[in-house]
Amino acid sequence: MIGFSLTPEQKAKQEKARRFAREVILPAAGKHDREGDFPLEIMQKAYAEGYLTPLVPRQYGGGGWGILDTCLLSEELASGDMGIFVSIFVSTLALHPIISFGTEDQKERFLRPFCSKYTLASYCLSEPRAGSDPASMETTAAPDGNGYVLNGTKMWITNGGYADLYVVFANTDRQKKHRGIISLIVPASSPGIRRGGPIDKMGQRASNTTALTFQNVRVGKENLLGGEREGFKKAMAALDITRPMIGAGAVGLARSAMELATQYAQKRIQFGVPISHHQAIQFILADMAIGIDAARLLVWRAACLADEGKRNSTEAAVAKAFAADLAMRVTTDAVQVYGAMGYTKYHPVEKLMRDAKVIQIYEGSAQIMRRIIARSMLGRVP
Numbered sequence: 001m002i003g004f005s006l007t008p009e010q011k012a013k014q015e016k017a018r019r020f021a022r023e024v025i026l027p028a029a030g031k032h033d034r035e036g037d038f039p040l041e042i043m044q045k046a047y048a049e050g051y052l053t054p055l056v057p058r059q060y061g062g063g064g065w066g067i068l069d070t071c072l073l074s075e076e077l078a079s080g081d082m083g084i085f086v087s088i089f090v091s092t093l094a095l096h097p098i099i100s101f102g103t104e105d106q107k108e109r110f111l112r113p114f115c116s117k118y119t120l121a122s123y124c125l126s127e128p129r130a131g132s133d134p135a136s137m138e139t140t141a142a143p144d145g146n147g148y149v150l151n152g153t154k155m156w157i158t159n160g161g162y163a164d165l166y167v168v169f170a171n172t173d174r175q176k177k178h179r180g181i182i183s184l185i186v187p188a189s190s191p192g193i194r195r196g197g198p199i200d201k202m203g204q205r206a207s208n209t210t211a212l213t214f215q216n217v218r219v220g221k222e223n224l225l226g227g228e229r230e231g232f233k234k235a236m237a238a239l240d241i242t243r244p245m246i247g248a249g250a251v252g253l254a255r256s257a258m259e260l261a262t263q264y265a266q267k268r269i270q271f272g273v274p275i276s277h278h279q280a281i282q283f284i285l286a287d288m289a290i291g292i293d294a295a296r297l298l299v300w301r302a303a304c305l306a307d308e309g310k311r312n313s314t315e316a317a318v319a320k321a322f323a324a325d326l327a328m329r330v331t332t333d334a335v336q337v338y339g340a341m342g343y344t345k346y347h348p349v350e351k352l353m354r355d356a357k358v359i360q361i362y363e364g365s366a367q368i369m370r371r372i373i374a375r376s377m378l379g380r381v382p
């Protein structure tokens with residue numbers, strides 16, 4: 001059966017998140033965009049609402065939500081500000097490998113404390129020379145006694161400057177490429193970790209993005225997630241779950257741009273009538289609505305498959321690619337509807353356009369999403 005109706009509980013979650021976005025996130029969005037500072041107060045409020053730990057099972061103090069419910073949350077939070085949403089969301093990405101592959105001892109040691117006080121986690125995969133091809137990572141985890149010694153630099157780490165916990169992917173033997181990659185839970189207080197300063201970005205400026213350097217950081221074997229040889233699979237499994245959430249965020253961002261453009265088109269008079277009376281403008285607005293609906297349905301499909309425990313790598317890539325491109329198109333068109341005013345800092349649509357761009361780059365770029373989709377059609381091609 002295919003259903004498109006949300007349950008009363010889902011609608012209540014959605015409405016609550018929409019209020020949070022409208023009352024807490026949106027009023028601060030412009031300031032954080034201008035100043036590029038971290039929205040600590042909002043993050044603490046998000047923690048109090050349980051938005052940092054929706055996927056963590058209830059037995060450890062989390063929300064015990066499903067993937068679809070977390071996508072509903074994502075769309076609403078991102079409608080307030082995509083950068084603040086990403087700061088909230090990234091702990092879910094980092095915690096996913098612990099939720100799915102952690103031992104009971106690891107869940108007790110890391111998930112429970114995470115839920116009982118305000119804490120952030122980062123997902124550390126990318127490196128200066130390994131982005132779309134993470135299997136070529138240079139960070140090493142050299143086996144040493146009853147653990148590993150981590151050395152290397154991670155790059156573009158969201159919340160890197162503020163996280164208390166890092167889930168780090170590193171190679172025990174670079175000759176083995178992805179088969180040598182392991183995943184380690186690393187407390188940020190471990191000696192030998194150096195956090196870089198915030199990277200000055202084009203958009204999503206409320207989210208903190210840094211480099212992280214690991215110099216002879218000792219990590220006990222009890223912090224190894226799953227077996228050796230399994231780390232790369234865990235990294236990719238987390239992305240299958242979180243790509244629909246990023247897609248949902250893109251939908252929320254696009255929705256805000258569409259709402260602003262629709263309001264402006266009804267107010268701005270040219271040729272003696274509101275510009276919304278011109279068919280060319282109506283069609284721009286209608287195309288926004290068509291794309292947003294389509295993207296949301298793709299997101300929901302990818303999320304529902306994950307909730308059913310089914311493999312969704314291709315559907316997650318389809319949803320993420322479509323929603324990211326859609327957000328870029330809708331925000332660009334919103335600037336067009338505003339005309340010259342859209343090209344100024346006096347109206348928020350230029351910010352939405354800047355915020356949209358990076359969705360086509362992170363969590364797997366537009367090209368990498370298409371690579372995944374083409375592979376599902378053609379198999380591996382040389």
Ligand SMILES: Cc1cc2nc3c(=O)[nH]c(=O)nc-3n(C[C@H](O)[C@H](O)[C@H](O)COP(=O)(O)OP(=O)(O)OC[C@H]3O[C@@H](n4cnc5c(N)ncnc54)[C@H](O)[C@@H]3O)c2cc1C
Pocket residue numbers: 090122123124125126130131132133155156157158159201204209358361362363364365366367368371
């Ligand atoms: C704001 C921000 C936040 C981020 N947060 C995190 C985080 O929390 N954790 C983390 O680990 N990483 C994070 N990243 C990193 C992000 O995942 C990478 O930027 C992304 O994977 C792309 O890697 P790259 O930037 O090195 O681009 P590259 O891999 O250098 O790619 C450059 C261009 O080449 C294209 N390309 C590469 N390979 C192929 C191919 N085989 N076929 C066709 N085209 C190709 C790409 O699509 C892209 O257009 C973040 C990045 C940003 C900008």
